[in-house]
Amino acid sequence: MGIFNYFISHFSQDMAIDLGTSSTLIYIKGKGIVLNEPSVVTVETNSKKLLAVGDEAKRMIGRTPGNLTAIRPMREGVIADFDMTEHMLRHFIQKVHRGGTLLRPRIIIGVPSRITQVEQRAVKESAELAGAREVYLIEEPVAAAIGAGLPITEPSGNMVVDIGGGTTDIAVISLGGIVYSESVRVAGDQLDGAITSYLKREYSLLIGEHMAERIKMEIGSAYPLPEKKQMAVKGRDVVSGIPRTILVDDNEIREALQDCLTTIIRAIRLALENTPPELAGDIIDRGIVLTGGGSMLQGLDNRLREETSLPIVTVDDPLTSVVLGVGKTLEEFSLLRKISSHSRLNP
CATH class of the missing domain: 3.30.420.40 (ATPase, nucleotide binding domain)
Known part of the structure; x- marks a missing residue:
């Protein structure tokens, strides 16, 4: 050197x-x-002058006056x-x-x-x-596989499903490279959007991004929960424009998320079907590793275990x-x- x-x-x-x-x-x-x-960034609408970034900008989403705009530059x-x-x-x-x-x-x-x-x-x-x-x-x-401590440089198969905010990446990895991958643009943000659409359709209630995310985290699930969960949801009536509160439960939110979850499951199955037989045996032994914030959805591991008949492992800190x-x-x-x-x- x-x-x-x-x-x-x-x-x-x-x-x-x-x-x-x-x-x-x-x-x-x-x-x-x-x-x-x-x-997230917040800018002045006309001049595009940058006013806030990160934590400060996110707190402004849905709360900015007309001359300010909160933007997510990544989609x-x-x-x-x-x-x-x-x-x-x-x-x-x-x-x-x-x-x-x-x-x-x-x-x-x-x-x-x-x-x-x-x-x-x-x-x-x-x-x-x-x-x-x-x-x-x-x-x-x-x-994500490296961060989870998987032996990706060895001649054996490792399957990772990384559910982020905007995309779900599915990959079979061996000898340091991707043998097969699938990517669908359905992930955490789309789950939030599905909840927003469901409440607008079923209850004529408009909710913001923060509320949709809270609902997903508190009572959202991919598999029936051991105990019923309910949550008071605040929003604005579509017809009258007046603020009101409704009560929703985990069964309703699980129904709202079905289409998104089906898309992710279909992509995982496609990746499994296209995995070389030599590596498929390794995945049967090691299972599928879940990472990313979207993998924290309650019951997702149980749902995937039922759908694939494979072991499902969620990493200790999916976000990092x-x-x-x-x-x-x-x-x-x-x-x-x-x-x-x-x-x-x-x-």
Whole structure:
């Protein structure tokens, strides 16, 4: 290693980023996870001036006056608003880089497995404009598998289902590469949307994003619960426009989520059907590993166990498995090189 490369490797504050539809997490080499904030920005409607980012911006969703707009620049796992994503990334990078080295960081970012080349370029360019020296990409299900401690570089099959905010990524991984993958743009946000649509249709009640997410987390389920759960839901009547409160139970919300869950289950079955027989035996033994915030839906493991007749394992902290996996490749760069040799990313 030359003196310049030695200097760079020891004094650059390199970062691993999980740039998600719902949240952005940043891991700094040698420090671990240093940031976990919503992927939301608030701007002045006419001037597009950035007013708030992350936690502060999320608190404003549904509560902004007419001259302000809360924006989610990531949609379905990819960049929907390039300029706002760049501003958001720059803000987050500067926030964790404050007081650190003057050297621009090397950054590794987790992306959906079926991301297009155009979408890849958008992610790389936004990170470069936000201050990155070098940008590398890694498929999120591979990162999630690493974060979950799976032996992905061995000649054996590992199946990961990563249910994020905008996409569900399903991958069969062996020898450091994806053997087969499926990706559906149905995940946490679509579950929230299904709840919103159900209450509007069945109760003529309009609810906001925060309320839909609360309902999903408190009484949402994929499988019948041991005990009935109810929740008071506040919203606005579609016809009269007057605020009112209704009582809903877990059976109703489970019904609301059925179409989304069916789409995810169908994608998992398709991945299983296309798994090489040699690796299928490993999956029978090891089961399917669930990661991502969407995997925290109550009873999802039981539902998938019933649908696939396979063991289902939920990782200890589904929300951080991707960024921890990306972080491990940052700490062990040789691992990223090994993975990249089997990937269509980082040509």
